[in-house]
Amino acid sequence: GSIVAEWSALALLGLREFSDSADTTLLCSSDVRLSASTRAPTVRRRTKKHQATDVIVGSFTIPVTPHMDTLAGCLKSLANREHAWDTLADLDVDAVTVMSVQLIDLFCKSFGVTHSEIRTGLAKRFSARTLEKYLALSCPLAESRPETILRLLINEAVADLPGVRFESQVPVYTDGTVGEPGTQDKHRTLLTRWDIAERKLMVGVQYDGEHHLQRKQRDKDAEITADVTSLGWGQLRTSAGMLRKTGETKQRVRSAVLHALAREQAAS
Numbered sequence: 366g367s368i369v370a371e372w373s374a375l376a377l378l379g380l381r382e383f384s385d386s387a388d389t390t391l392l393c394s395s396d397v398r399l400s401a402s403t404r405a406p407t408v409r410r411r412t413k414k415h416q417a418t419d420v421i422v423g424s425f426t427i428p429v430t431p432h433m434d435t436l437a438g439c440l441k442s443l444a445n446r447e448h449a450w451d452t453l454a455d456l457d458v459d460a461v462t463v464m465s466v467q468l469i470d471l472f473c474k475s476f477g478v479t480h481s482e483i484r485t486g487l488a489k490r491f492s493a494r495t496l497e498k499y500l501a502l503s504c505p506l507a508e509s510r511p512e513t514i515l516r517l518l519i520n521e522a523v524a525d526l527p528g529v530r531f532e533s534q535v536p537v538y539t540d541g542t543v544g545e546p547g548t549q550d551k552h553r554t555l556l557t558r559w560d561i562a563e564r565k566l567m568v569g570v571q572y573d574g575e576h577h578l579q580r581k582q583r584d585k586d587a588e589i590t591a592d593v594t595s596l597g598w599g600q601l602r603t604s605a606g607m608l609r610k611t612g613e614t615k616q617r618v619r620s621a622v623l624h625a626l627a628r629e630q631a632a633s
Contacts, residue, residue: 366394367392367393368415368430369429370435372442372448373387373391374430374434375436377427378420380471385450387442388447388448389407390408390409391406391407392415393408394411395408395410404522415430416431416434416476427523432472433483433486436469436472437487437490439493440496443461448459448463453511453514454517454609455609456514456611458502458521462499463517466502466503466517468504469500470509470512471509474508479505483496484496501542502517504516504533508560511572511574514608518614518615519561519615521615522618522619522622523618523619527621529563531562532564533556533561534547534560535559535561535564536548536557536558537556537558537559537560537596538553539554539555541596556589556593557569557589557592563622567596567599567625568598568599569598569599571581571602571603572603572608575603599624601617601620
């Protein structure tokens, strides 16, 4: 008679990376209680409004909360500080907001959900005012948790610069053309896809995860750097260590943007 909920349900639905160290949570008829050990679940009372969808795991059929109920439960868990993870950077926005935006970003990407669908799905399940704050900072094109952090960091770094607009997942082709964010022209050869970029100023930023330390990937990155530089792009490569040095990385981004603005003004 129990339903798996919150971070446990999110993992079973297919988005697993947020659930490490989170409590297993069940909705059932027992008294409400928080987990007291790693082998005991957090229990919340199941009501008539709680629905379930079945997930097949091996030979087991496990009832879990539907996607929007799961998202609402996870956002409430973050708001109540029942679960957390390392957000790497020391941003101006509070940690709960950062984690909530990371969650929404990857929820959208993993399940093909739009912000509009989240608004509808979370109606009467989560604070509409708080949700709007999160959605204003969210981008469904983000592909990883660090990429969300990088986007928030960049936006804070250039917040006072009028007309500067960074976008996620911007494609650049070998012929020098630049595509719309989140798209790919099958008739052109892709050179790279910026994690975050200012198309007008031609400033692109990448986050390099662990796989970029491999020799083959490093050689490929060096070639891409040479090619985009020859096309006139200013490039910044960032890492987890650089995100932790938040102030210094903000300054690097800001300097690159100011340099591009000065170059644009001189050309005009």
